[in-house]
Amino acid sequence: MLIVMKPQATEEDVKRVCRKIEAMGFRPHPMPGAQRTAVGITGNPGPLEPAEFETLPGVAEAIRVSKPYKLVSREVKNEDSLIRVGGGANVLAFGGKELALIAGPCAVESREQAFAAAERVRKAGARLFRGGAFKPRTSPYSFQGLGEEGLKILAEVRDRFGLLIVTETIDPENCDLVERYADVLQVGARNMQNFSLLKRVGRSKKPVLLKRGLSATLEEFLMAAEYILSEGNYNVILCERGVRTFADHTRNTLDLSVIPAVKRLSHLPIIVDPSHGTGKRDKVIPLARAAIAVGADGLIVEVHPEPDRALSDGFQSLYPEQFEELVEQVGAIARVLDRTLNSAPQANARR
Amino acid sequence: MLIVMKPQATEEDVKRVCRKIEAMGFRPHPMPGAQRTAVGITGNPGPLEPAEFETLPGVAEAIRVSKPYKLVSREVKNEDSLIRVGGGANVLAFGGKELALIAGPCAVESREQAFAAAERVRKAGARLFRGGAFKPRTSPYSFQGLGEEGLKILAEVRDRFGLLIVTETIDPENCDLVERYADVLQVGARNMQNFSLLKRVGRSKKPVLLKRGLSATLEEFLMAAEYILSEGNYNVILCERGVRTFADHTRNTLDLSVIPAVKRLSHLPIIVDPSHGTGKRDKVIPLARAAIAVGADGLIVEVHPEPDRALSDGFQSLYPEQFEELVEQVGAIARVLDRTLNSAPQANARR
Amino acid sequence: MLIVMKPQATEEDVKRVCRKIEAMGFRPHPMPGAQRTAVGITGNPGPLEPAEFETLPGVAEAIRVSKPYKLVSREVKNEDSLIRVGGGANVLAFGGKELALIAGPCAVESREQAFAAAERVRKAGARLFRGGAFKPRTSPYSFQGLGEEGLKILAEVRDRFGLLIVTETIDPENCDLVERYADVLQVGARNMQNFSLLKRVGRSKKPVLLKRGLSATLEEFLMAAEYILSEGNYNVILCERGVRTFADHTRNTLDLSVIPAVKRLSHLPIIVDPSHGTGKRDKVIPLARAAIAVGADGLIVEVHPEPDRALSDGFQSLYPEQFEELVEQVGAIARVLDRTLNSAPQANARR
């Protein structure tokens, strides 16, 4: 159920609706829009009676939501969501005309490696830095990340280079630690249906980057996001990173058609990871161009100062000079679509 | 690296090898076999020098393990593992000649429902009871299980009906609670690569039922088990429950060829879940027969006293009388393969 | 539209219905059943008026068919079809209580090889011999079969060993040749939607073995069979041979759940090919057992007198002694299901 307020409804009208929902034992989700506010309801076991709400002051109408996901749906909020990341002067947004570039190594391996990567990607135009401190690895015997030490290095990267930090959190307890350092909490593909973790990041104040699972349908992907929103955190950025198919020329099959499909159903921004999506360095730039051309709101790319020495994912990490090339090429594609890269800090100050 | 002891090696010889491994900063995994003990080594960043060990008393040879998984591998332990479940008089084993039947509802919904299900499946011959208290659901708005209340009902089921309890744990913290009640900790398909959870159940004293992920390759499946063994819990039962493909006549595609494939590479037992594997009630019995025929060590089946009223998975749950039919049919197939159902408690008393 | 005749309807009543259908410009498909005859109609662009037929003598009712496939459907013919193969004294049936075993090499390589294989599989109990004379190969540079020379060798095998011949036809023109030699025309997986070939075998007098395509849904599989029946050849045997998925431990993923799914929707028999279905010799026997346990009507298995010298598919071909083992094991499973192998010629003389 969605309660759509009249354009002239007052803040008190909205609060009255919320109080009524709470009094019924359910949870209200006020979602302010440019024209008017809507209030989503979750927690109700079945359909509610519209008349219960339509008689309240300021209510335009009460409508039933036809999809299994509600808060992520365009039925509930038609305008694109702008997800703001960072704070103070260093803030930017996912989901608007400006495209976001997240770049950096698969894992933080050392202060030197992270700084070398950060310097290069910053110079090339990235505004966000990726790097894992806690790495979910297929093998228990593989490098699992530097842990909190890695997080501290990431915090230094932010201070030194003005890059916002995107890093992965791997379980609810670990999230307590990661959210102290990160600007964006990443939930990895293998955890897309780790519902305990989804609920935990749903209670965080930090925006969440949610990667699509290896065999997730569109509906499951949106439902995973719904878990996060239903806990109160509306700042979710989706990420397509390839799905698992029979095809063996790439590590995963990048499903770019999911971008317009998400855009049609949801107001959330979605970016693309061409590094995991292909698993091969020489495919990253072409697929990055395609991702922007299809309408993605940004990219997350693995860049390593010395890919051949990387402790993980070296074969899919770009050399820094390749990343510069990528930025140039996707920037040109972006302009065709009347979008720009949010690479220049001053350009974002306007927001 | 695997240190194979001579048949006549003493316990002290084994301990000496373990101490040496620890002194090198790695972790020893002594694995006693019928003929002789082997000691696996994990934690070493690269290959070790065999001569370091072959000169120690009681050591037959030090061999390199060629697979990425070690402890789960037949290279390290050639004989089938017998995983003992339960305690006291109520104990049975997975992986021997006797096949294990786990049956019960998708979720514990109430004391009445659980008792009704338990009575019927016990009478039909099941020795283990399944039922979720914490349910990972695709939608945040679906029934998520009764929580600890559900676990208490399961404990009552054990006391009343002599059934051993298999129930799911969904995150590391939750595991503290679940292991107090369960005889077998289930890790669900969506959590197969939730490595924090795998490590946690790897530190439990309770056996673990590990379900194959929806898009897990055989190697990833065995690596997930390796996570558990590498933490010291060698009591892992694998479970095939269908994978995700293009085929749409069943909810998942049950991949029965993985049973002989696992048997070839690993000493761990593997069972089959024909309920999730097909998602359709009328397919459960035929696929259960096929699972036993292909060589599985048991079955886990959803049975509900009133499937049409089930809060989850009703369409794939058997009616109790269908479960009786299943037991009869798979029992007959088992006899052809010179195996029996471990349905009669006295039959297991021998172990 | 399906015209169901009354039990006491005369042959003339049936003919009258057929003439009326023809007069309307459509095609009648009379399908005699144990109780009564039904007449399917194809070629009609949209639904017909039941009253047009229900007023004719001998007609019980005219019912609309709800599936896109008609003639293969249980809506049109509820009883299992018995597909008779061979002629004279050497005849057997697919789809009854007796299970059919088809065995032989991937390709006919020489008279000696074919005879050696035939002798062994005949002795082990097979009644049908497989062997390709025209091989559809992924590479243009691979052995493509002996052509008509291979067909002549197959005819000799029939004469000498009393085995019925199953061999592949690869295009409409080629079918003219193959049907002169074969007892059963095989349409391979890669040709499952080669509609020109389907129409051509649909005009043949010989039964057709139709293999499921590598990525065919159940509906597409049944529609491919419908093509054959719609041309007038109702003698179609379906065959599951594995589908293409991400799983890499077998060459294909054998989808045994399709057997009960076909049985539910169609009256046609279905057999299983565990050789292509797994692509690995050591998986063939376990999956053959599972195929019979799940309810398949028979098996088609690759057996080569010297697999290590085979010109194609050697790694998945059984040694003759393994085939004997397979026959013994699946025979025991069959008895549990109250079925028998149609291996003894005299046993089939009754039909």
Place this chain on the structure above:
Amino acid sequence: MLIVMKPQATEEDVKRVCRKIEAMGFRPHPMPGAQRTAVGITGNPGPLEPAEFETLPGVAEAIRVSKPYKLVSREVKNEDSLIRVGGGANVLAFGGKELALIAGPCAVESREQAFAAAERVRKAGARLFRGGAFKPRTSPYSFQGLGEEGLKILAEVRDRFGLLIVTETIDPENCDLVERYADVLQVGARNMQNFSLLKRVGRSKKPVLLKRGLSATLEEFLMAAEYILSEGNYNVILCERGVRTFADHTRNTLDLSVIPAVKRLSHLPIIVDPSHGTGKRDKVIPLARAAIAVGADGLIVEVHPEPDRALSDGFQSLYPEQFEELVEQVGAIARVLDRTLNSAPQANARR
């Protein structure tokens, strides 16, 4: 084996090499390049001795080809192939800087419909017209195309609108007919491994558009093309049209990563079909942009004057005004990559 000639080798030198290959019982495939000619050899059962050729006049070296495909490989021909289509003044090329746009309805339904479509797509900038006269349909009861009547209409379209004709051929016999009318012979996805048809179009003088099969790996796709080249027809244009996966938000999953993968291994041009690749009208334009951005050499798009009345594929056909929009958008993307649309006839007169 590949015989690389010296840059200064004479025509007679090349002929001498070919004669020698023929004398050995194999088939020579001379492939002239900008710098020098190479001669591929097919038909040899195993590796040949390089010295046999390296001693002949004009031969630079004889090298072994490491891939299972040879003639399609960059090992054999490193420069991109330019596939010329059409004749006389109306000629254009696939694989160069200019991108090719093929547009038109799924099937030719009538002269009026074909002319209406042709007029619109011609005006929007397409130079090639698609339209099926023989339609491979999943159901035998669906519209199967107008047959030769449809081909005649296509020939009229060429005469009237100056559009080159791309149309499907469905079996070897049918190819005799289709090649009399078509400028490009299309082999559909379901026939990608119909080897009889591949061999037949391999003996045609007309270029071939080969669509990737629904579950074809990259290697199988290139091997299918190899069939055509090995018969002597080197004019093959590849086409990605989506593969079959678990994902259900589009009819197929468009695998754009195959474009750079093909470019790396093969000299053949490859285009993209975003209509079948998505199966949904609103996804066609975004994926068309992505296809050009990733590096495809052109597009084949379904456009219907009245999609809602189409006899097939109406839901994925663009309205004519949407096609105009598509041309504009992909043209802008093309310019970023320093390519142009070959939409203006005069621009192509240069070739």
